[in-house]
Amino acid sequence: MAMAYLAWRLARRSCPSSLQVTSFPVVQLHMNRTAMRASQKDFENSMNQVKLLKKDPGNEVKLKLYALYKQATEGPCNMPKPGVFDLINKAKWDAWNALGSLPKEAARQNYVDLVSSLSPSLESSSQVEPGTDRKSTGFETLVVTSEDGITKIMFNRPKKKNAINTEMYHEIMRALKAASKDDSIITVLTGNGDYYSSGNDLTNFTDIPPGGVEEKAKNNAVLLREFVGCFIDFPKPLIAVVNGPAVGISVTLLGLFDAVYASDRVSQLLESKRSGKQREMRAFESSFSVASHKQATFHTPFSHLGQSPEGCSSYTFPKIMSPAKATEMLIFGKKLTAGEACAQGLVTEVFPDSTFQKEVWTRLKAFAKLPPNALRISKEVIRKREREKLHAVNAEECNVLQGRWLSDECTNAVVNFLSRKSKL
Numbered sequence: 483m484a485m486a487y488l489a490w491r492l493a494r495r496s497c498p499s500s501l502q503v504t505s506f507p508v509v510q511l512h513m514n515r516t517a518m519r520a521s522q523k524d525f526e527n528s529m530n531q532v533k534l535l536k537k538d539p540g541n542e543v544k545l546k547l548y549a550l551y552k553q554a555t556e557g558p559c560n561m562p563k564p565g566v567f568d569l570i571n572k573a574k575w576d577a578w579n580a581l582g583s584l585p586k587e588a589a590r591q592n593y594v595d596l597v598s599s600l601s602p603s604l605e606s607s608s609q610v611e612p613g614t615d616r617k618s619t620g621f622e623t624l625v626v627t628s629e630d631g632i633t634k635i636m637f638n639r640p641k642k643k644n645a646i647n648t649e650m651y652h653e654i655m656r657a658l659k660a661a662s663k664d665d666s667i668i669t670v671l672t673g674n675g676d677y678y679s680s681g682n683d684l685t686n687f688t689d690i691p692p693g694g695v696e697e698k699a700k701n702n703a704v705l706l707r708e709f710v711g712c713f714i715d716f717p718k719p720l721i722a723v724v725n726g727p728a729v730g731i732s733v734t735l736l737g738l739f740d741a742v743y744a745s746d747r748v749s750q751l752l753e754s755k756r757s758g759k760q761r762e763m764r765a766f767e768s769s770f771s772v773a774s775h776k777q778a779t780f781h782t783p784f785s786h787l788g789q790s791p792e793g794c795s796s797y798t799f800p801k802i803m804s805p806a807k808a809t810e811m812l813i814f815g816k817k818l819t820a821g822e823a824c825a826q827g828l829v830t831e832v833f834p835d836s837t838f839q840k841e842v843w844t845r846l847k848a849f850a851k852l853p854p855n856a857l858r859i860s861k862e863v864i865r866k867r868e869r870e871k872l873h874a875v876n877a878e879e880c881n882v883l884q885g886r887w888l889s890d891e892c893t894n895a896v897v898n899f900l901s902r903k904s905k906l
């Protein structure tokens with residue numbers, strides 16, 4: 483009964499103005515006829531907007547969204563009533579059933595109204611629609627924003643899993659150089675869409691200059707050395723918000739960050755599995771699909787690609803996680819879950835997917851309130867001991883890679899990848 487009451491309270495409290503709730507449990511709903519104007523397109527747009535919510539709207543609102551979505555698409559509740567101990571599905575059933583015989587058009591309108599009432603939390607969404615034209619000035623492959631003392635550099639090639647092409651290497655360097663000089667306190671790198679980054683864009687190997695593949699390999703080695711050097715020398719706290727899978731250089735560079743936060747669906751699903759509610763948890767999550775994140779994983783398939791470690795990982799990874807664990811990743815290409823990467827010291831902390839963005843950004847905003855000079859000086863005290871060594875390691879890694887890129891092993895691996903979808 484308590485859950486049913488919650489659903490009724492929910493219906494009563496968060497009913498848009500076009501609905502008058504008159505009694506419980508049979509909820510007589512009188513619609514404002516003029517309100518029934520939401521088109522199917524409005525409804526679909528609202529569903530997409532829900533995915534952009536940065537802040538979790540809370541279970542009550544999510545139950546309301548669920549109920550209105552089901553009523554708008556399937557009509558009155560047609561599910562068998564779940565058992566009293568099946569709490570998640572019972573709450574969903576109660577919320578839907580509480581809408582009674584509300585017509586689909588009215589439910590659709592009220593869904594649209596409810597989502598638009600959440601719109602303030604849409605403006606500061608940390609995820610933007612793939613390919614959105616909301617680009618910060620002067621960047622094609624990034625969305626760079628600065629607020630609350632945080633400069634956020636978001637990889638914005640979600641349709642290519644945020645693969646880093648030549649343009650993006652240059653833009654990340656430019657964004658980092660600007661961030662080192664702006665008035666922000668900390669700098670954050672994250673990915674737009676379901677991937678953090680799939681690493682080097684393998685089409686980088688296809689545009690061969692007049693000097694041939696040797697010139698291409700040399701140019702890439704120079705680019706890579708300058709790119710990694712920006713991370714070695716970055717003066718402010720640099721934090722990675724790993725919102726999804728990370729591959730290659732986007733993983734190896736993490737050894738040069740000051741903190742790495744990752745989302746992990748596995749822990750959540752493991753919890754629900756343990757409590758026998760995995761199906762419900764997935765249904766519950768998918769019925770809201772607030773932000774379609776994949777689990778963050780960490781993969782450095784360098785041997786598979788005929789390549790070798792970069793980003794100073796040949797030095798930082800053995801230090802961070804032990805030579806044996808570094809070998810598993812860098813030589814044998816073992817893919818780590820966020821939990822494993824955290825256990826090995828590459829990831830600072832893992833958060834459940836459902837609260838990841840909210841918890842991480844709350845923490846980052848707190849960091850950004852710390853005295854900026856103390857942060858910079860403390861980072862310098864730590865980094866200066868390693869800086870010369872890191873630059874030497876970077877130079878050596880780039881020289882080795884320059885040779886690797888000319889090898890048959892690397893050429894075959896890149897051709898295989900690009901031809902798997904007839905890229906060539």
Ligand SMILES: CCCC/C=C/CC(=O)SCCNC(=O)CCNC(=O)[C@H](O)C(C)(C)COP(=O)(O)OP(=O)(O)OC[C@H]1O[C@@H](n2cnc3c(N)ncnc32)[C@H](O)[C@@H]1OP(=O)(O)O
Nearest residue numbers: 641642643645680681682683684685702706729730731903
């Ligand atoms: C000059 C400096 C060099 C620095 C050297 C650094 C070393 C590295 O970073 S090595 C690591 C390189 N990265 C990879 O090998 C990953 C390659 N990508 C994949 O294996 C898969 O795409 C991935 C597992 C990431 C995702 O698989 P799916 O979920 O099946 O998605 P798709 O494969 O369909 O990808 C969607 C779309 O994006 C394109 N894509 C993804 N990653 C890359 C990439 N790294 N380079 C180029 N293109 C990439 C993919 O081809 C698809 O494109 P479309 O077919 O046009 O949709």
